[in-house]
Amino acid sequence: MGETDSAISVDGLVRGYGKVRVLEGLDMSVQIGSIYGLLGPSGCGKTTLLKVILGRLVPESGSTTVLGGTPGEKGSVIPGSAVGYSPQEIALYLDLSIAETLSFHGRLHGMSRDEVLKRQEWLLTFLDLPDSSHQVGKLSGGQKRRVSLAVALLHEPKLLLLDEPTVGVDPELRARLWGHLQEISEGGTTVVITTHYIDEAGQADCVGLMRNGALLTEDTPEAVMVSQDASSLEEAFLSLCKRDSRGDTE
């Protein structure tokens, strides 16, 4: 794979908070127009990695190239409208209605009123959300999560970073979301999605298993299963984790 094909390229990334090291020499490569499933236990550094990719956190060492530039540096399109981000938390203004939320974020991205309304109509139907006049704070947990997702999808960014978007979302909608992600990735959008549900990551083009601040493996779901002689992704990851732990004690 050539350099020009990768949307995200991370090399030897180190980053921590104070004395705690979270990412310890992480390498990662995400192809343009692919869906990348980032898997790993909570606390392994998935969110920290996403924030480095967003340019919100500065790496201590290592290089990060996203859409042809170093995030947060001069000449990079990130942060900006090229990226759509849905944080792990709800991260919405609870006093605003759904329509106000979307029009606020639409304006941040310089969208016209008509564009926002058109997208809003589609997003509400697609994500099975109630009328746009509903106040976000009064929605259920799952509905808030979907509004958060709608904000990330709103401006049809080239790169989508979704931090655990499927928590608390019912299976039918989860399947529909994956279907949509596959559809837009065919159109050239790159998607990085973190999830706890290892099975759903089987639909990704590439999966990365993260443990203790580095990737244990990074390949297509099929290749990962074959390499571990496993019948499911879950089983493959279990054997990878076991081998990793044995390596620690040796």
Place this chain on the structure above:
Amino acid sequence: MFGFIILMPAIQILLFGIAIGQAPTGLDFAIVDEGPGDIGTIVVEHLDGSESLVLHIEYENMPSARLDIEEGELWGALHIHPNGTFELLLDNSNQQVSNTIIVEVRNAMTAAMASQGVSLPMEIAEPVYGDKDPAFIDFLAPGIMTMVCFMFSLILTSMAFVGERYDGTLDRIFAAGTRPSEVLLGHLGAFSTILIGQVLVVILIATLGFDITIEGSILLLFLLGLLLGWAAMCFGLFVSSKAKSEFQAMQLNMPVLFPVLLLSGILWPVQALPTWIQPLAWAMPTTWTAEAFRSIMIRGWGLENTGVQMAFAFNILFALFALFIASRSLKVRE
């Protein structure tokens, strides 16, 4: 909730006006009259009209009056000697009470002497600024207005994005390419709607509620209150960018609010501060504002006055400085 936030300063300023600066009343005070002629009667007549004192003339001699002062039944006693001299015996444990009594007695004696054709060889002329008989509330009101404008603006904004930083909202906003200055100005703009209401309410209560005459321009007063509020808000935004929790924001506010209350000439003149601490007092926008509020309200001065100009300039500088350090402290990249 919005109405409540706007009315909070009103409640505060009402309490201040009710509690502080009023003359004490109902002070038990004895007169033991052993004096010649009707001089005692004249003094009693004059003191009788006082709202502060409750006169007791039933005491036959000073020892019994002294005993009741010792027992806490009386605040003081006036002894008129047979030779025509006066002696005032006081429970001096409360300075404000003692001062009130001394002023009342002195006024009564001056009046009594005047009625006998004797007067002090000094006359107090009509003052250049202020009332001939100034009330403490006239001094206090501009100070309390300053305090209220500053305090509520600071508290309001110091919590502004403490939550946003920790619930991911700020991450999302920054990911969209928003700059810190835009976030700060956005908050400032939103809180300004509350500020305008608060300053209006504060001025209305000071003028209508406490019947304080404003000699100068009310518009100028309003603009200065608004500027001070903005200065406080900018500082509050800086606090907000530093605080890790709402609780911590509150703790960071405290070391600011107390010096402001005590050193800005709000409760007591700045001129009474020890000289070594005066530079600190003049480093706070509240000191300049309280001083200028007094000049506008009591002296009727306007923008042509240097002190008033300084208050405007200092508030603008302070606001810009606070906004600058807040925008440096709120980083997109950490």
